Amino acid sequence: MMRSANVLLASLMICLMAGCGGGDAAGSKRTVQTVPASGSLTLDEKPFGPIHIDLLPLTSGDNVRTARADVNEDGTFVLGTYEEADGAAPGSYRVVLGNMGENLMDPPPAVLETQVMIPEGGGDSIKIILKSAKADAATDSLLNPTIKKAK
Known part of the structure; x- marks a missing residue:
């Protein structure tokens, strides 16, 4: 009898540690309904990635x-919320650039704030259009440092 209880307890512990609660990989429940969402990213009217x-x-x-994606070299992407490529919740979002480059480790370029709308039915033609931040917007900004010569 004691052995059966130990086997049952061990099985229960393995199930709990494996996440048998219907949640995502992080163990949290899917509280937001997602729709398929993919599209293209451009910077100054050229594919970006x-x-x-x-x-x-x-x-x-x-x-x-939050939804996220790794954008391909040709600017195409597929959004994911709980896991890769599972879509995004319909609504309005602010686009934030992360790392870039071959290993996604180079810093991103400075861009103007960009927003995008994910429609109720999702879609495969979502366009995120980025524009470079103007370097002359602030003469002493990090984008355009002013170096003065000593007299």
Whole structure:
């Protein structure tokens, strides 16, 4: 009898550690319904990639969640919320650039703030259009440092 209880307890522990609760890989439940979402990313009217992007929801609450994607060299991407390529929740997002380059380790370029809308039905033609931040916007900014010669 004791052996059966130990086997049952061990089975229960393995199930709990493996995440048998219907959640995602991190163990949390899927609280937001996602729709398929893919498209293209451009910078100054040219396909842009490879780069990592995060879409941060413009609204807060229980029905929002960040979506992310690794953008290919030709600018194409497929968004994921709980796991890679599982889509995004419909709504408005702010686009945040992550690392880029062959190993996604180079810093991203400076761009103007960009927002994107994921429609209720999702879609495969979502366009994220980035524009470079103007270096002359602030003469003493990090984008355009002013170096003065000593007299």
